[in-house]
Amino acid sequence: MLELLKRLMNVPSVSGREDKIREAIVREVEPYADEISCDPVGNLIVRKKGTGKKIMFCAHMDEIGFFATYIDDEGLIKVNAIGGISALAAAYTEVVSENGVRGVIIPECGKEMPKVENMYIDIGAKTKKQAQRRVKVGDFFVCAPSIRRLSGTRYVGRPFDDRVGCAIMIEALKKVKETENDLYFVFSTQEEVGARGSKPASYSVAPDIGIAIDVTGTGDKPGSAKMAVKLGGGCTVKIKDSGVICSPELVKQMREIAEENKVKYQNEVLIYGGTDASSIQVAGKGARVSAISVPTAFIHTGVEMVDMFDVNEAVKLTALLAEKL
Amino acid sequence: MKELLRELSLAFGPSGCEDGVKDIIKSYIEKNMPACGEVSCDTSGGLFLTLKKEGAPRLMICAHMDEVGFMVTHIEENGLLRFGCVGGIDPIVLTSKRVVSESGHRGSIIAKPVHILSKDERDKRPKIENMMIDIGADSREEAEKVTFVGEYFTFDSDYVEYGEGYVKCKALDDRLGCAIMCKLIKDIATGEVSSDYELHFAFTCREEVGYSGAFAATERIKPDYGIVIESKAVADVHGVSDQKKVCVLGDGAIVSFADLGTIYDRDFTRHIMDLCEKNNIKYQVHRIISGGNDSRNIQISASGCRVALLSAASRYIHSPADVVHYDDLDAIYEAIKAVIRRGN
Numbered sequence: 001m002l003e004l005l006k007r008l009m010n011v012p013s014v015s016g017r018e019d020k021i022r023e024a025i026v027r028e029v030e031p032y033a034d035e036i037s038c039d040p041v042g043n044l045i046v047r048k049k050g051t052g053k054k055i056m057f058c059a060h061m062d063e064i065g066f067f068a069t070y071i072d073d074e075g076l077i078k079v080n081a082i083g084g085i086s087a088l089a090a091a092y093t094e095v096v097s098e099n100g101v102r103g104v105i106i107p108e109c110g111k112e113m114p115k116v117e118n119m120y121i122d123i124g125a126k127t128k129k130q131a132q133r134r135v136k137v138g139d140f141f142v143c144a145p146s147i148r149r150l151s152g153t154r155y156v157g158r159p160f161d162d163r164v165g166c167a168i169m170i171e172a173l174k175k176v177k178e179t180e181n182d183l184y185f186v187f188s189t190q191e192e193v194g195a196r197g198s199k200p201a202s203y204s205v206a207p208d209i210g211i212a213i214d215v216t217g218t219g220d221k222p223g224s225a226k227m228a229v230k231l232g233g234g235c236t237v238k239i240k241d242s243g244v245i246c247s248p249e250l251v252k253q254m255r256e257i258a259e260e261n262k263v264k265y266q267n268e269v270l271i272y273g274g275t276d277a278s279s280i281q282v283a284g285k286g287a288r289v290s291a292i293s294v295p296t297a298f299i300h301t302g303v304e305m306v307d308m309f310d311v312n313e314a315v316k317l318t319a320l321l322a323e324k325l
Numbered sequence: 326m327k328e329l330l331r332e333l334s335l336a337f338g339p340s341g342c343e344d345g346v347k348d349i350i351k352s353y354i355e356k357n358m359p360a361c362g363e364v365s366c367d368t369s370g371g372l373f374l375t376l377k378k379e380g381a382p383r384l385m386i387c388a389h390m391d392e393v394g395f396m397v398t399h400i401e402e403n404g405l406l407r408f409g410c411v412g413g414i415d416p417i418v419l420t421s422k423r424v425v426s427e428s429g430h431r432g433s434i435i436a437k438p439v440h441i442l443s444k445d446e447r448d449k450r451p452k453i454e455n456m457m458i459d460i461g462a463d464s465r466e467e468a469e470k471v472t473f474v475g476e477y478f479t480f481d482s483d484y485v486e487y488g489e490g491y492v493k494c495k496a497l498d499d500r501l502g503c504a505i506m507c508k509l510i511k512d513i514a515t516g517e518v519s520s521d522y523e524l525h526f527a528f529t530c531r532e533e534v535g536y537s538g539a540f541a542a543t544e545r546i547k548p549d550y551g552i553v554i555e556s557k558a559v560a561d562v563h564g565v566s567d568q569k570k571v572c573v574l575g576d577g578a579i580v581s582f583a584d585l586g587t588i589y590d591r592d593f594t595r596h597i598m599d600l601c602e603k604n605n606i607k608y609q610v611h612r613i614i615s616g617g618n619d620s621r622n623i624q625i626s627a628s629g630c631r632v633a634l635l636s637a638a639s640r641y642i643h644s645p646a647d648v649v650h651y652d653d654l655d656a657i658y659e660a661i662k663a664v665i666r667r668g669n
Contacts, residue, residue, distance in 0.1 A: 015588055016582075016583060016588030016589075016591065017591065039628060039629050040549065040590075040628070040629045040630050040631045041624060041625065041629035041630075043629075067582070067583055067614055069568075069612045069613055069614070070567075070568040070612055072568065078568060080613060080614035080615075081614070082583065082588070082614070136610075137610050137612055138582040138583075138610050138611075190588060193588060196588075196621075196624070196625050197625070197629075199625045199629075200624075200625050200626070200627065200628050200629025201629070203626075203627055203628050203629075204628040204629075
């Protein structure tokens with residue numbers, strides 16, 4: 001699991017530029033899938049055929065990042081945000097462009113609170129011309145990937161959001177044994193800019209049940225929003241977030257299956273933030289949806305923190321739902 | 326195209342009330358394209374023309390017919406009209422502007438005059454709640470003879486050409502897109518332009534209030550590709566740094582990689598840029614993430630499609646004095662012409 005996660009986290013892929021991570025995932029799932037397809041919006045749809053219920057699991061491949069808007073006379077690159085960038089978290093970190101150009105992102109605000117529109121990327125170019133040879137207006141950047149173990153089963157780095165969901169789906173796909181269910185594992189695009197990719201994917205798949213696999217916040221760190229989810233307390237079963245009210249019937253089934261099989265889970269109500277579940281619920285003729293989440297502290301920073309215990313519980317629950325729902 | 330653009334821009338068509346614009350487009354198509362394609366309308370209010378080509382990829386070309394405007398929300402005892410905006414309008418452009426109603430009655434937007442404003446009020450940005458439309462009625466009774474709560478108003482504007490190739494009017498957003506599409510249709514009818522795609526021209530409704538017309542159109546057409554023609558707000562005026570200008574009038578068609586509504590298909594967008602290079606068509610890259618348009622819904626409706634955006638730079642967008650440059654419209658037209666000939 002950890003090696004898989006490292007491989008996936010190391011492929012930068014900002015929203016709308018998911019081709020490289022898609023290729024990496026295709027390599028991982030190829031031996032286990034009955035059908036693999038890619039739609040016009042870039043979603044990767046992996047099917048394990050069955051004759052029963054259509055269940056769609058969905059984790060997003062994209063991550064937040066930056067968009068180069070202007071290159072100034074000094075060769076510094078001005079940017080806009082793609083997705084929910086925290087300027088505070090991004091300031092003074094290493095970044096890398098969609099073409100592999102490395103740089104650092106710096107706020108020009110002195111001691112004030114940084115804002116994305118006042119930040120620039122320095123790629124070490126001496127002149128505008130030098131910079132323009134390596135970066136064009138319209139190029140995308142992400143903060144550099146990393147993953148490190150702190151102690152025990154706790155890891156920090158980025159982007160766990162949502163490569164951890166992609167890794168969970170891949171591991172679950174490997175684990176699933178005989179089932180009648182018609183299983184779709186959708187690796188979606190453009191979630192970070194408003195759950196866009198999963199909508200057409202869900203229209204095409206037309207599932208009976210949709211389950212997003214994503215990260216969620218935790219309430220156990222100073223300054224975190226009040227929330228009854230803890231790192232290390234198991235994966236979560238989502239009840240509600242700011243984009244979706246989950247199907248009570250499905251939530252009940254998920255809890256029962258978790259309990260019967262001794263998977264440790266927590267009930268999740270996320271006040272800020274949403275997932276692909278919101279668009280799966282309303283795409284096409286609609287579907288019953290919920291989500292399995294990995295409790296993650298410091299989401300959208302360079303030190304997103306997860307507990308591998310929770311990740312492994314999420315894999316178990318995903319595979320069980322695939323077989324038993 | 327200029328005469329048609331004038332006629333379209335002066336037509337009355339705030340979001341949800343696009344029939345006047347639709348009628349002009351419909352009669353233009355029927356006059357210039359007898360029996361070559363199928364014109365249809367749907368319940369979402371859009372107007373569509375399909376040019377069938379069996380087996381060819383389906384390309385939807387889209388512009389919206391609606392413009393920003395106003396709606397009467399309350400009529401005061403003294404005959405002044407309270408109103409709300411239809412679509413996004415900066416209140417700062419509103420005071421003292423001429424407006425005209427659906428039924429053709431004229432008025433002006435008024436606010437408390439400057440000589441009786443307190444210093445505090447003068448320093449603040451104006452608010453729509455403090456503005457009213459004066460239609461010259463002295464009482465509610467008199468006002469109700471010519472208008473009603475729920476009636477639309479738009480800017481009352483003139484079509485003015487000035488300088489070298491500039492034009493000013495209301496509603497150039499997005500009548501310029503409609504005009505470019507009409508010209509394409511006409512030139513296809515005469516055989517001057519040919520297409521290797523099955524073309525679906527979609528003139529949509531209600532873009533300014535959330536792209537719902539484009540959603541309905543795309544769910545029905547289910548295209549493989551989408552090109553949206555739009556106008557984009559720029560700030561290429563005196564006193565703005567090069568970085569903040571965004572784009573420049575007269576520098577060609579704007580291609581976008583991303584805005585707040587859409588991350589455009591990279592390969593399709595780059596393909597259009599390559600075609601522009603190859604055919605000496607002027608283009609510029611959009612240098613900010615802001616705004617959104619029908620593309621948002623076109624990209625993710627039904628099973629999704631590959632979408633690209635071509636825009637004309639517009640100064641003072643969503644005002645009675647929207648300004649664009651004719652050369653940019655020609656560049657957009659040429660770029661689309663190059664795209665639909667796949668042999669290019």
